[in-house]
Each structure stands twice: as structure tokens, then as C-alpha cells.
Amino acid sequence: MKYVRLTLRFHDDVVHPVHELIDRDEGVERDLLLHGNTATEGWDTLLFYVDGDPDTYAAALEAADGIVDYELTHLGENSFYAYIEQEADAFDAALFERFSRTGVIVVPPVEFVDGGEAHVTVLGDPAALQSTVDDLPDGLDVSIDRVGEYDDRQAAFDPGLTGRQREAVAVAVDLGYYAVPSEANATDVAAELGCSAGTAAEHLRKAERNVMSALVDLRSFE
Missing domain, CATH: 1.10.10 (Arc Repressor Mutant, subunit A)
Known part of the structure; x- marks a missing residue:
């Protein structure tokens, strides 16, 4: 079972306002998308794990267009879950569609980092993996960081580095x-x-x- 590790570099016009925060504010160290559902009443439902200042993150959510609702669940002084409901847009819909096609699975988490980048692990049929990479929507650049046989034991030790x-x-x-x-x-x-x-x-x-x-x-x- 093959997997590919990708870095997605979002162009300025499609970077989510909340993820711009990662570039602007050192108070957010780690932002992981754990789960997402794009089929709920016309908006996306997303669950993030965040290491950082919850007040700063909440302020970014309040200021961002398209956020329907959110809830932060605190895990410690500077770590929390962020449950977010947001209006779907064309770019996000296209991106989710590419990664939801037959023959590929996105392995969570997806990590958003500074520089408008996200690290994504996708596994599945080699032909489907290649077509997914080739067919990603305009608005981002993609690089292939690693290709190999998938082994879930690689996630057994996760020090949580940004x-x-x-x-x-x-x-x-x-x-x-x-x-x-x-x-x-x-x-x-x-x-x-x-x-x-x-x-x-x-x-x-x-x-x-x-x-x-x-x-x-x-x-x-x-």
C-alpha cells in the first residue's frame, strides 16, 4: 500500500484567514486538522488540534468571513480543540473533492504551518495517487516530499514538532x-x-x- 507525503503551498488569494495567523503570530505553534466533513447543511465542519494561545485563535475566527460557528475545548494552558463550522467556498470544495476520490485516503492529521503551507499524507492505489496530485486545483503549488510503503507504526512516536x-x-x-x-x-x-x-x-x-x-x-x- 503506497503513500505519498505532500507539501501544499497555498497562494495568497486562497490562504484561509485563520491560517494567515500562523504567519503573523508566534502565539500559535501547531495547527492540525484532525477531521473534516464537507456534507453538512451547506457548510464544512472541521476539527483542529491547536498548540497556542486560545484567545488569539478565537479572535482570528471572529474576524474571518464565512465562520458559521465554533467552539474551543481547552486541554491545558496552551492547547485546545477547535470545532469549526464554516461556509464552503469553491476552492475548498475542489480541494476536498480531489482528496475524496476513489482509491485515495487522507491520513490525518493535516498540519498547517507558516508560509501558507500544509503537510498532507495520502495513501492508496499508485495510479489514483498520481492522478490526485496531477489534478489538484489552481491556487496552490505541490511538492512530493516522500513516497513509500505505508506503515502506521511511523505514527507511534509523535513528538508534536512544528x-x-x-x-x-x-x-x-x-x-x-x-x-x-x-x-x-x-x-x-x-x-x-x-x-x-x-x-x-x-x-x-x-x-x-x-x-x-x-x-x-x-x-x-x-
């Missing part, structure tokens, strides 16, 4: 930041990321915290 945190860790590993002795420092990582050393160090600290927390939570540690 796209930027994963990028920082990947750069750090490549530069030898974690080598013993270390071959790079936060300034070197920052130079590759195009940010300050303090920002790079913060990305790495948060990533390390999440990885270690997820590791300790594994059953093998009980």
Missing part, C-alpha cells in the same frame, strides 16, 4: 550540533535558518522538550 522546529532539528543534525564533541552551535543553525541565534536556540529547546516528553510517555517506559 514545521519550523523540525527544520531547525534537521539543520542541527546536518551541521553536527548534536555530535560529541559538538561541531556547530546555535549561531551556525541560525545562519542556515535565516533567523537570530536566540530564535534558533528556542526552536531547538522546544523541539528537544517535546521529543523527550514523547519518549518518556511511550509504553516501554511505564
Whole structure:
């Protein structure tokens, strides 16, 4: 059973107003679409998991056109579910249609990250996967990040890194930041990321915290 990991880059005119928030506000670290239903009384029903400031997220929902209703369910100080009902638009309908065709399945979550991007995993028949990628609607660019045999065990360990945190860790590993002795420092990582050393160090600290927390939570540690 084949799968493909895609990065979708939404053009400015089709980026959802709430997802523009991810670019503008560092208070939202992680935005995952867990489930979606496009067949409910003329509007879409969506469930997101969010790491970030709920007040900021709620303000974005209030300001966005097309939001019919929403409810935030708090899980902790800075994590919550967002249940959203929104009016369907032509672009979203076209995108949902492509990923709902026979022979393909979207494996949740879909992760929305800064830069107007989303990471999507789709599995199914190779021919159907290829036709889906080839037939995505205008308004976005797509790149294929990974192709292979699907194995659900890849989701067993999920440290919950944001796209930027994963990028920082990947750069750090490549530069030898974690080598013993270390071959790079936060300034070197920052130079590759195009940010300050303090920002790079913060990305790495948060990533390390999440990885270690997820590791300790594994059953093998009980």
C-alpha cells in the first residue's frame, strides 16, 4: 500500500484567514486538522488540534468571513480543540473533492504551518495517487516530499514538532550540533535558518522538550 507525503503551498488569494495567523503570530505553534466533513447543511465542519494561545485563535475566527460557528475545548494552558463550522467556498470544495476520490485516503492529521503551507499524507492505489496530485486545483503549488510503503507504526512516536522546529532539528543534525564533541552551535543553525541565534536556540529547546516528553510517555517506559 503506497503513500505519498505532500507539501501544499497555498497562494495568497486562497490562504484561509485563520491560517494567515500562523504567519503573523508566534502565539500559535501547531495547527492540525484532525477531521473534516464537507456534507453538512451547506457548510464544512472541521476539527483542529491547536498548540497556542486560545484567545488569539478565537479572535482570528471572529474576524474571518464565512465562520458559521465554533467552539474551543481547552486541554491545558496552551492547547485546545477547535470545532469549526464554516461556509464552503469553491476552492475548498475542489480541494476536498480531489482528496475524496476513489482509491485515495487522507491520513490525518493535516498540519498547517507558516508560509501558507500544509503537510498532507495520502495513501492508496499508485495510479489514483498520481492522478490526485496531477489534478489538484489552481491556487496552490505541490511538492512530493516522500513516497513509500505505508506503515502506521511511523505514527507511534509523535513528538508534536512544528514545521519550523523540525527544520531547525534537521539543520542541527546536518551541521553536527548534536555530535560529541559538538561541531556547530546555535549561531551556525541560525545562519542556515535565516533567523537570530536566540530564535534558533528556542526552536531547538522546544523541539528537544517535546521529543523527550514523547519518549518518556511511550509504553516501554511505564
